Amino acid sequence: AQKVTQAQTEISVVEKEDVTLDCVYETRDTTYYLFWYKQPPSGELVFLIRRNSFDEQNEISGRYSWNFQKSTSSFNFTITASQVVDSAVYFCALSGGRGSGNTGKLIFGQGTTLQVKP
């Protein structure tokens, strides 16, 4: 069975601090995809990143960076120099690759609420 665990329920930081959101996943598939979504107070889920299981390169996009480690089944997300606008709920998600009955549905973690204080 596929599962995503986000152990941090809530994180509170002061603006300009760096913060890392943890994500651990379980799957038996050899091909799979990992995602991060942001859900601001408005409620709409905003896509941030997609990684496939064969690409373990870390990715950086502005203040955002992602660390994918298959050895520990983790896909962690770091925000550098956090800002108040980063306050939101962040979800890590997993989907299986083609085959093995996978349909591409997303399995979400419980989410981590990030509060950035000024």
Added chain:
Amino acid sequence: EAGVAQSPRYKIIEKRQSVAFWCNPISGHATLYWYQQILGQGPKLLIQFQNNGVVDDSQLPKDRFSAERLKGVDSTLKIQPAKLEDSAVYLCASSLDGQIYEQYFGPGTRLTVT
């Protein structure tokens, strides 16, 4: 490019009443999803369409929930009769290809059942 559209944004009904939600996906997206997000939890897939065919409805409570995708574009999700535990946000998402590409989500419909 227009995003995923959903309506209504909010709905309050009494238990045992019926309700319907509408979704218009991003143009050209073949795959459409309905997720249910209960407060404090991650979204959970209810049903997935590929064009106008159902790909996965294994977690749809079929005794009260139904969904259709007209002509492979718009979709409606209906609940009849509603229960208190159906109070949640119903999210519609679409993607170019359900197994490779990322999903884009609409703003959701917040349903309150009293």
